[in-house]
Amino acid sequence: MGRFTMAAKHHQTIAEMYETEAVDYEKAVTHYEQAADYFRGEESNSSANKCLLKVAQYAAQLENYEKAIQIYQEVASSALESSLLKYSAKEYLFRAALCHLCVDVLNAQHALERYVQMYPAFQDSREYKLLKTLIEHIEEQNLDGFTEAVKDYDSISRLDQWYTTILLRIKKQLNESPDLR
Known part of the structure; x- marks a missing residue:
């Protein structure tokens, strides 16, 4: 009723x-x-x-990343079912991937592969390219490269407070993690 x-x-x-x-x-x-x-x-x-x-x-x-990831993926997949909403799926997948990066790099790489299978156009997006670059810099322990990649992205597409907070957490983890090379 x-x-x-x-x-x-x-x-x-x-x-x-x-x-x-x-x-x-x-x-x-x-x-x-x-x-x-x-x-x-x-x-x-x-x-x-x-x-x-x-x-x-x-x-x-x-910092409840698993819950955030699950919700972003769920909303992205429902957005992909609608021809009007499918373009917003890119943002949700980007957010989910950033949450994956807060957990660990390997999960983020596997998630990116899944997201490209879900939404092939995601692979051509600036967000996907940023994520790939960030993963490379994290693996190389390259803090300056990480910062530069974020700054380059931000110069074209402004990052809001949420993105900034999450990216700073990832950067802090990179800063604190020991160099295993």
């Missing part, structure tokens, strides 16, 4: 309040997840995906 949509909107509003006023991202994530479930129950997939993307964004910020 449409009551789930009302409940979902209330949960979304509560999540937004936790997000902006209380700045409690864990509680915001809980309410966004609840809203996404209710929206899905009403077949409102775009609203559900919007909430799930917020969950993934905060999960990554809270």
Whole structure:
């Protein structure tokens, strides 16, 4: 009877309040997840995906990378099913791959291969090329190359706060990891 949509909107509003006023991202994530479930129950997939993307964004910020990766991949694959939304899949795959890089390089390489199979046009994107370059620099322990690659990308496509935070975490790991060569 449409009551789930009302409940979902209330949960979304509560999540937004936790997000902006209380700045409690864990509680915001809980309410966004609840809203996404209710929206899905009403077949409102775009609203559900919007909430799930917020969950993934905060999960990554809270260093729960596995959850973020799973959500970004799920939303990307649903976007690929729609001819209108398939171009946004590139961003979700890029975000998922960055989360993989926060975990480890080998997982990121395997994920990139899977993403190219899912969405062949991803291989021609600037995001894919940046990821490949970052992986090379991480393997070579080349901190300056890593920084330069990010700066080059940022000079053309501005990186928002989320990307900056995740890339700084990857760089910090690179800085702290011992040189095994």
